[in-house]
Amino acid sequence: MSQAHDILTSSAAGLVAAMEAGTWSCEQITRTHLDQIEALNPHVNSYLAVDAERALATARSIDARRAGGEKLGPLAGVPIAVKDLLCYAGLPTTAGSRILEGWMPPYDSTVVERLVAADLVILGKTNLDEFAMGSSTETSAYGTSRNPWDLDRVPGGSGGGSSSSVAAFMAPLAIGTDTGGSIRQPASVTGTVGVKPTYGGVSRYGIIAMASSLDQxxxxxRTVEDAALLHEVIGGHDPRDSTSIDQPLPDVVAAARHGDVAGMRIGVVTELGGEGYAPGVEQRFTEAVALLREAGAEIVEVSCPHFVHAMAAYYLIMPAEVSSNLARFDAMRYGLRVGDDGENSTEDVMRASRGAGFGAEVKRRIMLGTYALSSGYYDAYYGSAQKVRTLIVRDFEAAFEACDVLISPSTPTTAFKIGERIDDPLAMYKADLCTIPSNLAGNASGSFPIGLAPEDGLPVGLQVMAPPMADDRVYRVGAAIERFLEQQWGRSMMAMAPRLEHSLLDDQGGN
Known part of the structure; x- marks a missing residue:
């Protein structure tokens, strides 16, 4: 196999070990990933902006410091992709919307600051559904990202750019955001690992807000350990975020390396399965449950009766917050401005700019949210949805008194075809049936690969849900599943991924 193949298929932890051993330099690793992006991004559309010059300069600096004997962090020198919702000075931040096309933020988000401080190499910004509103990346103003397993299918959303960049070996790590499942659902359909930390466990400062009480x-x-190492870098208290939790982050890295579920009590949520779930998803989920039982976990069925109302409550609370948050995009201070010819009023310019700058899904959610908050309807809609949210929190609390974690499929189906649901909003929203409850409650949750559905050969994910600030339990169960499936298959999930035409994995002899 070629050097490019070995670099691209290595885990982040493996890349660090190779750099420390002198096998590869950070510059070699970075150039190889940039070459993979150049070869594949025209076909997959994971990246909206690539920062090659700064990435290579950072890589050379890290190589010099490592050669000088400086002690570097556990992910120093590892390339990473960042969802284009996080501010990174010197690189455009669009949120996947025309209304922010070309906007250059004057500061870094806290997450980006922590990546830079930990010496990760930021390759660029990844595609997303506009303002993170979608489950397929099809609402992006800059084109749909594609699933590396099948280019005719979606990579999930809203973080399909991040998930597809990792699945296509264009980055070993990426940052996503999750408001109703936008990390976990893309992870599920691309066969990657994605974790939504406890709400408040990772700072939201400098991340363009969609729904402030839900975003994380x-x-x-591609591996559980890599996700935990990255979580450790970006997590922890930030005084600039008023919702940030001021307590130590659980030891997620130790949990990911431990991966022993013996003695754990794991609850299978009965409401997250059955009608509407693809047979292959249910089959792989049943097999994963059996593996956890074989590994020594006690498996019990748990009912969370109010989960069936989670999607309805979410699609009132989230649009209401969207309506408020997106009011700031008014064409007066930054971003797109239409109709400013000196004759139109300020209101006319605002109306024309928002009409031209926002896509159909964003407009739909703004209108829904504005209606739900309007006089005479607030109590009936938004107020009632918040009451349902409280009942969902109580369902979780009762379940976690009886269980260490809860599990379910990550999403009801495998990746659907591009265009299949774009004109049916309700069908699109159902992709997040399993993930929404954890956003409403704010607890930790992650998606981990559990194999391929027999009917279409596409990835299936297992969702693990843990109590707030018990993120380590998510990684513990994820690591156990990862280890047992690798033993069963004799190779990792990503080693099974099809090799795309033009990829360096194929072009240079890898397979």
Whole structure:
């Protein structure tokens, strides 16, 4: 196999070990990933902006410091992709929207600051559904990202750019954000690992807000250990974020390396399965449950009766917050401005700019949210949805009194075809049936690969849900599943991924 193949298929932890051993330099690793992006991004559309010059300069600096004997962090020199919702000075931040086309933020988000401080190499910004509103990346103003397993299918959303960049070996790590499943659902359909930390466990400062009580940044990776290492870098208290939790982060890295579920009590949520779930998804989920039982976990069925109302509550709470947050994009201070010819009023310019700058899904959610918050309807809609949210929190609390973690499929189906649901919003929203409850409650949750569905050969994910600030339990169960499936298959999930035409994995003899 070629050097490019070995670099691209290595885990982040493996890349660090190779750099420390002198096998590869950070510059070699970075150039190889940039070459893979150049070869594949025209076909997969994972990246909206690539920062090659700064990435290579950072890589050379890290090589010099490592050669000088400086002690570097556990992910120093590892390339990473960042969802284009996080501010990174010197690189455009668009949120996948025309209304922010070309906007250059004057500061870094806290997550980006922590990546830079930990000496990761930021390759560029990844595609997403516009303002993170979608489950397929099809609402991006800059084109749909594609699933590396099948280019005619979606890579999930809203973080399909991050998930597809990792699945296509264009980055070993990526940052996503999760408001209703935007890390976990893409991870599930691309066969990667994606974790939504406890709400408040990772700072939201400098991340363009969609729904402030739901948004949470988190790691995307190809292995559980890599996700935990990245989580450790970006997590922890930030005084600039008023919702940030001021307590130590659980030891997620130790949990990922431990991976022993013996003695754990794991609850299978009965409401997250059955009608509407693809047979292959249910088959792989049943097999994963059996593996956990074989590994020594006690498996019990748990009912969370109010989960069936989670999607309805979410699609009132989230649009209401969207309506408020997106009011700031008014064409007066930054971004797109239309109709400013000196004759139109300020209101006319705002109306024309928002009409031209926002896509159909964003407009739909703004209108839904504005209606739900309007006089005479607030209590009936938004107020009632918040009451349902409280009942969902109580369902989780009762379940976690009886269980260490809860599990379910990550999403009801495998990746659907591009265009299949774009004109049916309700069908699109159902992709997040399993993930929404954890956003409403704010607890930790992650998606881990559990194999391929027999009917279409596409990835299936297992969702693991843990109590707030018990993120380590998510990694513990994920690591156990990863280890047992690798033993069963004799190779990792990503080693099974089809090799795309033009990829360096194929072009240079890898397979």
């Amino acid at each position: 940044a988190g790691p995307c990776a």
